[in-house]
Amino acid sequence: MRVRGATKEKSDTKSKPETSLALPWNVIVHDDPVTLMTYVSKVFVQVFGYSSEKAHRLMMEVHKQGRSIVWTGAREQAEMYAQKLQAHHLLTTLEAVDA
């Protein structure tokens, strides 16, 4: 599964300037009172290939701090990860990292 049309975006005049594509993007998962904690960890392992320990640590960060930056990198890949996390119904947002 991937975000389709990501290549088309480069020629889309409505898109943001090229510079915003070059900036790293954060994938952020937010806490919700419904989703099971073990499910969140499992999804992190499945989507990112993180170790169980890292997945658990990030899950606990989401649980205790209300949100966690679970991945940072190129916009297209960040969108792909956000889409995969939302496919599992984790509350996920994207943000460009300020230069």
Add this chain to the structure above:
Amino acid sequence: MWVARVDEGYVFGDLSPASVETLKGVPMLLESADARVRGRLLPDTCDDAVDEEHWRRHAVPELERLFLSRAQLVRRDLATLRKMPKSEHKLLLIPDGHTSAWLAALNGARLALYVMNDLTAETMEPDGFVKATPKQQEALLRIHLLAEMQSVLLGDLEVEPSGPFDEFIIE
């Protein structure tokens, strides 16, 4: 409800009519057009309006297709519910190959029930049940049933292997 681990997957047995009704509601919740449900299952993702529009145009349609296909898979499995002997209760096999889809579907349905019934983090707490309205209490019972099934599929609850599924079928 009891659970057994068979060669083909997990069997959920002794499902009451209320439990079956809850399960049959899962695909409908995933397909719901309710704005609150759509707002949670397809949430606003970017702060910037242009970025959000890009997200809605490119990522959301594929997510919608995925949720519909998942709802169809769950519906197909529910169509194989078997009646238990001398009882109105039923038996459901969730094949191993469908575990991931079921886990996500159950999560989506639980989130949908949460937003549709104006539940809060407080009502989700163990002592929150008594503070909830009767309608919310019914939703909470459904949410907890689906969570129990998720826990089984996640392997959080240990279930002893029980051989092939055929051994559970008494025609």
